[in-house]
Amino acid sequence: MILGAIGDDFTGSSDLGLTLAAGGMQTIQFVGVPDVPAPPGVEAGIVALKSRSVPAPEAVRQSLAALDWLRAQGCRQFLFKYCSTFDSTPEGNIGPVIEALVEALDTTDPVIVCPAFPATGRTVYQGHLFVGDRLLSESGMERHPVTPMTDADLRRWLARQMRASVGHLPLRAIREGHAREGLLNEAAAGRQVVVCDAVADSDLLALGEAGQGFALITGGSGIALGLPRLLAPKRQNSETWQGAQGAALALSGSCSAATRAQIAAHAAAGGAQRKVEVADLVEGRETAARALAWAQAQDGLPLVYTSDDPAQVAVAQERFGDARAASLVEGFFAELAAAAVDTGVTRLIVAGGETSGAVTEALGAKALAIGPMIDPGVPALRVQGRPLALALKSGNFGAPDFFLRAARVLEGT
Ligand SMILES: Nc1ncnc2c1ncn2[C@@H]1O[C@H](COP(=O)(O)OP(=O)(O)O)[C@@H](O)[C@H]1O
Numbered sequence: 260m261i262l263g264a265i266g267d268d269f270t271g272s273s274d275l276g277l278t279l280a281a282g283g284m285q286t287i288q289f290v291g292v293p294d295v296p297a298p299p300g301v302e303a304g305i306v307a308l309k310s311r312s313v314p315a316p317e318a319v320r321q322s323l324a325a326l327d328w329l330r331a332q333g334c335r336q337f338l339f340k341y342c343s344t345f346d347s348t349p350e351g352n353i354g355p356v357i358e359a360l361v362e363a364l365d366t367t368d369p370v371i372v373c374p375a376f377p378a379t380g381r382t383v384y385q386g387h388l389f390v391g392d393r394l395l396s397e398s399g400m401e402r403h404p405v406t407p408m409t410d411a412d413l414r415r416w417l418a419r420q421m422r423a424s425v426g427h428l429p430l431r432a433i434r435e436g437h438a439r440e441g442l443l444n445e446a447a448a449g450r451q452v453v454v455c456d457a458v459a460d461s462d463l464l465a466l467g468e469a470g471q472g473f474a475l476i477t478g479g480s481g482i483a484l485g486l487p488r489l490l491a492p493k494r495q496n497s498e499t500w501q502g503a504q505g506a507a508l509a510l511s512g513s514c515s516a517a518t519r520a521q522i523a524a525h526a527a528a529g530g531a532q533r534k535v536e537v538a539d540l541v542e543g544r545e546t547a548a549r550a551l552a553w554a555q556a557q558d559g560l561p562l563v564y565t566s567d568d569p570a571q572v573a574v575a576q577e578r579f580g581d582a583r584a585a586s587l588v589e590g591f592f593a594e595l596a597a598a599a600v601d602t603g604v605t606r607l608i609v610a611g612g613e614t615s616g617a618v619t620e621a622l623g624a625k626a627l628a629i630g631p632m633i634d635p636g637v638p639a640l641r642v643q644g645r646p647l648a649l650a651l652k653s654g655n656f657g658a659p660d661f662f663l664r665a666a667r668v669l670e671g672t
């Protein structure tokens with residue numbers, strides 16, 4: 260294996276998988292740290308963790324276990340993938356994980372930090388992260404229930420999470436062709452971890468080149484854009500996508516504005532929908548068995564969702580506690596997904612990072628092959644060794660007609 264990647268959630272890992280596979284690398288997304296060696300021929304291995312919102316010491320422990328396994332597969336270059344909106348808190352987990360990886364790798368190479376993903380509107384300029392034309396801290400992400408991003412200055416935000424000083428590589432250095440020199444200068448000045456500007460794919464390609472040979476690079480999936488050409492230049496992605504024919508089911512625990520618009524579009528297109536309230540789960544009015552029986556009686560693409568607007572989510576959290584509400588919802592979707600697949604569903608579309616993590620783990624999937632793009636950042640996936648196709652959609656990604664289109668792509672039509 261040439262490139263070893265560690266993803267801090269499942270949707271983000273598939274986003275990275277899409278970039279690497281589209282660039283021609285033989286890429287596999289592993290579900291957690293495997294306990295067996297990687298299959299032969301894999302060039303890029305992504306260990307998908309559910310470590311974004313766990314306490315920092317636990318995220319560090321999981322990430323180091325992933326690093327150990329990737330090193331045992333022969334990787335010498337590593338990528339840490341986090342969210343393009345830099346989802347984290349003042350305590351972590353991005354900074355602590357980077358520091359732990361640097362220490363374990365015993366490297367003095369500069370470490371690029373760049374969540375930019377221009378195709379989805381995330382850009383970094385003067386050390387600040389933008390979502391479209393808004394600063395991250397005015398984009399809605401400042402109200403995220405778990406990782407409210409209240410400061411768009413990535414240098415300042417990351418410095419709160421780290422012991423060491425944070426460096427900065429300005430856009431001008433990249434555009435004038437001095438990116439590698441700038442990174443090395445920052446590291447020599449004691450600022451090994453460097454927030455890098457990037458507003459276009461060409462900046463990300465230049466950064467990839469500037470970081471050639473560095474032990475660790477970190478970022479959103481955009482930072483991997485140039486890696487296939489640099490690491491596996493002669494390869495073409497020869498995988499042909501094999502869809503899965505059979506029943507489809509969509510599940511959504513994502514409460515983002517993008518997902519809620521996709522749910523509305525699915526309803527407007529006549530899709531069958533079942534809304535589940537947290538109170539229904541607490542009080543036993545709704546169960547996975549009931550939701551499955553309902554889904555089996557529907558045509559087309561039935562959608563079961565708990566997604567709600569921020570005010571309603573806040574009411575449920577107030578009433579039942581944040582962690583309890585989340586764990587009830589995730590437990591419900593995990594049980595429903597496993598039962599649905601047991602009874603013949605072969606195409607599963609899941610919206611939400613945490614929701615996708617819970618579902619994928621419950622399916623007992625060990626490794627996922629990367630298929631074609633459904634929307635930027637979201638590939639079709641196939642569970643290896645089983646006739647089961649998945650789409651794991653980040654809350655913020657996807658066009659309004661995502662659900663129905665995903666069902667078609669998963670089918671291979
Ligand atoms: N109605 C609800 N009330 C409270 N929490 C909810 C509700 N619906 C979903 N959740 C929880 O909110 C979180 C949504 O996160 P996630 O699945 O990562 O979506 P996104 O990718 O949009 O952030 C999950 O932990 C989920 O269990």
Ligand SMILES: O=C(O)[C@@H](O)C(=O)COP(=O)(O)O
Nearest residue numbers: 270271274342343612653654
């Ligand atoms: O980089 C991104 O934005 C995505 O790949 C990602 O990490 C998605 O996270 P969720 O929005 O929590 O699904």
